[in-house]
Amino acid sequence: MPRISAAQRRQDFVRAAVEVIATHGIDGATTRRIAEQAKANLAMVHYCYDSKEDLFADVYEFVVGKFRDLTAAVDPQATVEQTAHKMLRDTMEYYVESPSFAVSALELINWARRQHGSRGIELFDKALEGVRATLRAAAGERPIDDETIDAIASAIAFVADGFAVSWITYGDRALAEKQMEIADSLLDSWLTARLGATNQRATKRRRTAASR
Known part of the structure; x- marks a missing residue:
């Protein structure tokens, strides 16, 4: 049987911890349960990690990285x-396919x-910054200000989080x-209203500048 590296074991323990946290919560996520979920002995957990905090x-x-991956996996030619x-759809679908991740992230x-x-x-800020960066890249030369x-x-995060709570509940x-x-549909309506107003302001600014 090939030997499993410590780095691979740590990945196994992280994935196992996600499952255990989802089932037992943070307080119930003991190293013994995590070892059992990873099909490893307890000594290996302590070999890979000095403490449960580590x-x-x-x-x-891992959670931060997954959110980063979800927000980055878009078509570079797509509009805002x-x-x-x-990004919203990918996040919601990932929650459905990986309910343990949704529970563990909130925990x-x-x-x-x-x-x-x-x-x-x-954690929340890092996830949002990934969304912002992807949106800025999609905007390109389009006049969309940082506030928008x-x-x-924020709208994507609010809708995704509300969906996650409902999915976890039911x-x-x-x-x-x-x-x-x-x-x-909600995001579409909100984007139409918000970006429509933004485009109107940008057009007004261009007309004002042209008349000077």
């Missing part, structure tokens, strides 16, 4: 509107806030599909 730090980074819809934010103050906010980019990113795929359609 393991949770890796889980935290298309990009916003893609970790609360845990980080309780244990480390601003760290829970940091921030507002779009776990009903048929309902989730309907709610994803509602979420898309």
